[in-house]
Amino acid sequence: MSTLSHSARLAPFQPETAWTLEGGTLVERRGGRERRFELAHLRRFRLAMPRGGGRQRALMLSFGRQRVAIASQSWRGPGLYDDRLESFSLLARTIAAVGADLSPHARFDTAGFKLRDAVTLVTSLLAVGAATLLLLAISSSMRGMAVDLAARMAFLLLLIFSALPWLPRGEALDPHDLPARWLP
Template identity: 55%
Template structure:
């Protein structure tokens, strides 16, 4: 018996169909067919947004990654919830993947807002420094100092927000969605 889930990911793309067939996950998008043998599964991460109810599954096969979503695009700002078929595929994929790839890591994904903001701050600081150096070498010190000062101001504002961010972000790993766990 094949397990099947489908969703439209974007307005101008054909519907994407994920099928679990005899130890292989098959992704079909229009005429493009990709096959992922579950024996090469390395990571299975389930993500659930507590506010919107969206669920997604990140499956990694070595260096190849695949994202499976529970909602299908209908119109701008409107999505159709296809949780029943998504849940069936997620459970079957976890069960078969655990048998065929015993060393694969299974877990619940978390969004880490502090880590993301820290990376953004570091890249912004690097950009401000590069802007200042490049403008000085080009002989445009006034323009470079002014632009770097604006970037540093944005950096200060981001640093002021950092203490108020929670450690786990939007996803709580201690309260995973009970209907989607394998």
């Protein structure tokens, strides 16, 4: 397999960061520092772009506890950026295809607000509140009111959980056929 690379300067006083795909390994080089990530250990592939469109893209890769962020634009000066979307798109598409083959359980999706995740957070907070009220009912003199409130919160939990299957899951990506609007 040939070597594929993309580079960008992420911050003003840092050297340029270069990402290279060497076989099944993603290599990140910044100055004299080098990090290697085996695509067989890829857990999550998240692609981000601004809401209004444009040519800015970012790729977040998770390898267990280690994370890698790859940007499509390189910092050139205050308010000035070099557009390197072509090499970024080629690298991202190759990482997705190779990562899907080497790590079949990896998740490939887009970044951004997901209604399903927000509802899950709200239901978990509601469940903690209901459990706290039940614990307080054991030790307080207002048992009837605490149990009544906890029962109403539990009923609300049931209603929310019944609506959860119909909420949108966000846009999942096919790693072998990434959409052209995300990676031109």
